[in-house]
Amino acid sequence: MAxxxxxxxxxxxxxxxxxxxNIQTKKRQIPNLQVKRLWWTEGNRFVTVRITTRGMRSVDKLGLGTYAAKVGVDLDKY
Structure with missing residues (x-):
């Protein structure tokens, strides 16, 4: 999984x-991903998603269904 x-x-x-x-070596900067089980009110069920902590703040502010519609995510797949 990506x-x-x-x-x-x-x-x-x-x-x-x-x-x-000034010697350079490669490093990876990995986003702060969390696996969360969020309640989706419109679907009347839980969805399990991999979401960044920044995304969690947006979901808290706008709501899961509204934010998913805004960014174009189909929650029926999760």
Whole structure:
């Protein structure tokens, strides 16, 4: 399963570590993904999603159904 948030679309980023002597090595910056079981009022059931903590704040603010419709996510798949 991909390390990707279904709502925000955040995925891992590749960046460089820079040492004091300016040697660069690759590193991965991974989003803070959580597996959450959220109540979907319109569907009258729970949905289990992989969501970033930033996405959780948006769901808390707007509601799961409203936020999913806004970003174009079909919750029937989850």
């Amino acid at each position: 390390r990707k948030c279904i709502f925000t679309g955040k995925r891992p980023n590749v960046a460089n570590n820079r040492s004091h002597s």
